[in-house]
Amino acid sequence: MALLEMANITKTFGGLKAISDVTFSLEKGRIVSIIGPNGAGKTTFFNTLTGIYRPDTGTIKFNGKSLVGLRTDQIAACGIARTFQNIRLFADMTVIENIMVGMHVHLKQSPLQTLLRLPGFNREEKEAEVKALRLMQYVGLNNVENELAKNLPYGAQRRLEIARALAADPQLLLLDEPAAGMNPQETEDIIKLFRDIRDNMGITILLIEHDMRVVMNISEDICVMDYGEKIAQGSPAEIRNNTKVIEAYLGRGAVAGQHEEKLQ
Amino acid sequence: MAATSFKEVFDKLNQGVVGYVVILLHVVAGSYLVYSQPRSNLAFLVFISSLLSLYFFRADNRFKILVGMLLALVIIPVIGVRNIFYLEVIFQISVFAALSLGLNIVVGFTGLLNLGYVAFYAVGAYLWAFFGSQQFYVLNYAPGTQPPDLPFLLPGDAFYLFLLVAVIIAAITGILLGLPVMRLKGDYLAIVTLGFGEVIRVLANNLDKPINLTNGPQGITPIQRPTMPEWVVDLFNSLFSGVIGHDVKLADMYNVMFYFFALLVIIAIIFVTKRLDDSKIGRAWTAVREDEIAAVAQGIPIVRMKLLAFAVGASFAGLMGVLLAASRTFISPESFNFMQSIGVLSMVILGGIGSIPGVILGAAVLTILNLQVLQGFSLYLNDLRQSDAVIPVINFAWKDLSTQLDPAKYQKLLFGLILIIMMIFRPEGLIPAKRRKRDVSVDETK
Ligand SMILES: Nc1ncnc2c1ncn2[C@@H]1O[C@H](COP(=O)(O)OP(=O)(O)OP(=O)(O)O)[C@@H](O)[C@H]1O
Ligand SMILES: [Mg+2]
Numbered sequence: 001m002a003l004l005e006m007a008n009i010t011k012t013f014g015g016l017k018a019i020s021d022v023t024f025s026l027e028k029g030r031i032v033s034i035i036g037p038n039g040a041g042k043t044t045f046f047n048t049l050t051g052i053y054r055p056d057t058g059t060i061k062f063n064g065k066s067l068v069g070l071r072t073d074q075i076a077a078c079g080i081a082r083t084f085q086n087i088r089l090f091a092d093m094t095v096i097e098n099i100m101v102g103m104h105v106h107l108k109q110s111p112l113q114t115l116l117r118l119p120g121f122n123r124e125e126k127e128a129e130v131k132a133l134r135l136m137q138y139v140g141l142n143n144v145e146n147e148l149a150k151n152l153p154y155g156a157q158r159r160l161e162i163a164r165a166l167a168a169d170p171q172l173l174l175l176d177e178p179a180a181g182m183n184p185q186e187t188e189d190i191i192k193l194f195r196d197i198r199d200n201m202g203i204t205i206l207l208i209e210h211d212m213r214v215v216m217n218i219s220e221d222i223c224v225m226d227y228g229e230k231i232a233q234g235s236p237a238e239i240r241n242n243t244k245v246i247e248a249y250l251g252r253g254a255v256a257g258q259h260e261e262k263l264q
Numbered sequence: 265m266a267a268t269s270f271k272e273v274f275d276k277l278n279q280g281v282v283g284y285v286v287i288l289l290h291v292v293a294g295s296y297l298v299y300s301q302p303r304s305n306l307a308f309l310v311f312i313s314s315l316l317s318l319y320f321f322r323a324d325n326r327f328k329i330l331v332g333m334l335l336a337l338v339i340i341p342v343i344g345v346r347n348i349f350y351l352e353v354i355f356q357i358s359v360f361a362a363l364s365l366g367l368n369i370v371v372g373f374t375g376l377l378n379l380g381y382v383a384f385y386a387v388g389a390y391l392w393a394f395f396g397s398q399q400f401y402v403l404n405y406a407p408g409t410q411p412p413d414l415p416f417l418l419p420g421d422a423f424y425l426f427l428l429v430a431v432i433i434a435a436i437t438g439i440l441l442g443l444p445v446m447r448l449k450g451d452y453l454a455i456v457t458l459g460f461g462e463v464i465r466v467l468a469n470n471l472d473k474p475i476n477l478t479n480g481p482q483g484i485t486p487i488q489r490p491t492m493p494e495w496v497v498d499l500f501n502s503l504f505s506g507v508i509g510h511d512v513k514l515a516d517m518y519n520v521m522f523y524f525f526a527l528l529v530i531i532a533i534i535f536v537t538k539r540l541d542d543s544k545i546g547r548a549w550t551a552v553r554e555d556e557i558a559a560v561a562q563g564i565p566i567v568r569m570k571l572l573a574f575a576v577g578a579s580f581a582g583l584m585g586v587l588l589a590a591s592r593t594f595i596s597p598e599s600f601n602f603m604q605s606i607g608v609l610s611m612v613i614l615g616g617i618g619s620i621p622g623v624i625l626g627a628a629v630l631t632i633l634n635l636q637v638l639q640g641f642s643l644y645l646n647d648l649r650q651s652d653a654v655i656p657v658i659n660f661a662w663k664d665l666s667t668q669l670d671p672a673k674y675q676k677l678l679f680g681l682i683l684i685i686m687m688i689f690r691p692e693g694l695i696p697a698k699r700r701k702r703d704v705s706v707d708e709t710k
């Protein structure tokens with residue numbers, strides 16, 4: 001059984017079909033990319049999967065459990081964590097607090113324990129702090145635990161968002177354009193990080209990305225969307241040579257030689 | 265620039281024994297001034313500001329607690345009994361500090377602008393007003409027509425039980441009023457909560473028919489107080505009547521008692537606020553304030569967290585409501601008008617949104633401004649008006665000054681000005697909220 005199975009998902013905004021009859025499944029332990037031109041419906045796809053939007057039609061199953069109709073926080077608690085295209089950190093909280101918020105669903109402290117500061121509470125908070133610090137170091141943030149998130153440089157904010165998502169111990173990690181705005185060195189580092197997350201933490205990764213260096217380098221499978229529809233799915237080599245994809249990106253009648261450059 | 269350099273200078277000064285010396289001097293000087301001039305507003309300001317020295321100057325925590333206890337348990341009661349008005353000011357500061365702390369949870373921590381907060385205060389007050397008075401036997405009489413000598417429903421000591429009941433009922437009211445507004449944000453939320461606040465006041469005003477629950481605009485009186493044991497008065501007198509200069513009467517002793525109740529409640533509230541803030545719950549509240557979408561994507565049930573914030577905030581107000589009803593022995597709908605909600609919000613904004621010491625300071629500053637500074641000016645102007653004095657250069661007789669210019673009437677203008685000035689020059693408040701710094705290290709051997 002696949003980890004995630006979505007069938008015949010449609011989502012419209014007024015007259016606009018942002019997602020149209022998309023069927024998609026994802027095996028456990030893979031790194032898969034979703035690509036497509038601007039406005040293709042990629043972010044809407046994530047938002048539908050995470051319950052921010054409810055699909056008009058279709059089914060979503062995660063570990064065999066239906067997600068349609070669940071609230072976003074319930075879906076998150078099922079083991080799906082995400083980052084956002086336009087970074088959404090808790091700007092006025094410290095870096096370590098941002099990560100600790102990510103652990104929300106796993107912290108067991110009851111209100112009574114909290115008010116009385118029972119030993120269980122103190123132990124759990126200490127463990128959460130240590131775990132958060134480990135995650136910071138894991139994504140490459142050092143000695144900034146008490147900085148406010150808004151004061152971090154851009155690249156560090158992206159990493160913090162990933163650390164916060166990892167703090168929830170997810171089975172599936174959704175990344176929306178994680179390499180956007182990064183320089184080549186940062187991009188290379190973040191690709192390594194994603195590999196490590198999958199290989200060593202066993203987390204399945206689904207990412208939206210425009211940067212073809214990232215997509216071709218890391219993906220084992222690529223799903224291409226255009227105007228809300230899924231137009232192709234396959235290995236990087238297959239996608240590179242798929243005429244529909246080339247047309248979506250370069251326009252109908254594009255010369256075969258040009259797209260190689262673009263996709264390379 | 266000026267602010268940072270001031271802070272640097274202050275930090276440089278604030279070292280070693282300086283803190284101890286300043287705190288002691290300030291407390292001693294303040295206490296001496298109020299003791300020797302029990303009618304002077306200025307003396308009281310010097311005295312009450314010694315709490316600021318106690319907070320800002322660096323000293324050992326045990327020393328601070330000791331001085332704080334001395335102030336709270338000995339000096340304030342003694343000074344307060346010599347001039348009962350001071351005790352009233354301090355009582356009101358505690359009441360408004362509690363309300364500000366409650367509103368701060370909703371507005372400051374969770375970022376939900378609530379303009380009807382005083383509703384929960386009214387719920388607590390009317391709860392004890394109904395059960396702690398004769399109102400139960402007045403249900404079938406129109407206001408003012410009940411026969412004399414009606415019995416009381418409950419003994420005065422049920423007050424203690426109702427402190428707890430009010431917490432629960434106010435929390436439930438918070439949830440009930442919160443439920444319908446969960447989808448609203450920002451201005452929309454503010455307008456609807458404003459409406460709810462007014463609804464509660466209008467209900468209090470009109471629920472004298474068909475059955476007389478609230479006694480309408482006339483309000484409910486007498487409301488009972490808990491009984492004061494004889495030995496407490498005796499003990500207090502045997503300890504302090506020497507310094508005070510006379511024996512303390514029972515009526516004044518009640519003021520001391522309610523001061524102590526308010527003190528206990530405010531300490532409990534600070535305690536609860538601090539501990540909730542520094543936990544999974546507090547982090548979730550702040551996360552919701554910072555970014556709802558990101559918060560919900562971390563698995564935080566935002567509706568539940570918002571309702572919890574409403575409930576906790578409301579429970580503080582309900583608790584203080586009971587205390588108010590008992591201490592005043594009288595309440596009427598006018599005590600819970602829209603200006604009260606705005607007043608509490610001004611305290612939160614002035615002090616520092618989200619900052620626990622900040623909102624307490626905000627409550628103190630505005631209460632003192634309101635009760636002492638404005639009233640003081642009014643009295644002073646009144647004196648001038650009675651006299652034959654003229655303003656020199658323009659040759660204007662004080663007698664002719666219109667009573668419309670009475671400073672006590674400019675409370676709203678003053679609140680408005682304070683809000684505008686703070687928003688322009690120091691939007692983060694007098695004592696801005698700070699995030700806690702954590703000292704964590706990872707054990708490398710693991
Ligand atoms: N909440 C919404 N209301 C109305 N239209 C929306 C909404 N969200 C997205 N859309 C529309 O749906 C379409 C798909 O948008 P989406 O953000 O999913 O694209 P995308 O593939 O993520 O694009 P990009 O690469 O630019 O991020 C766009 O035409 C967008 O304008
Ligand atoms: Mg997008």
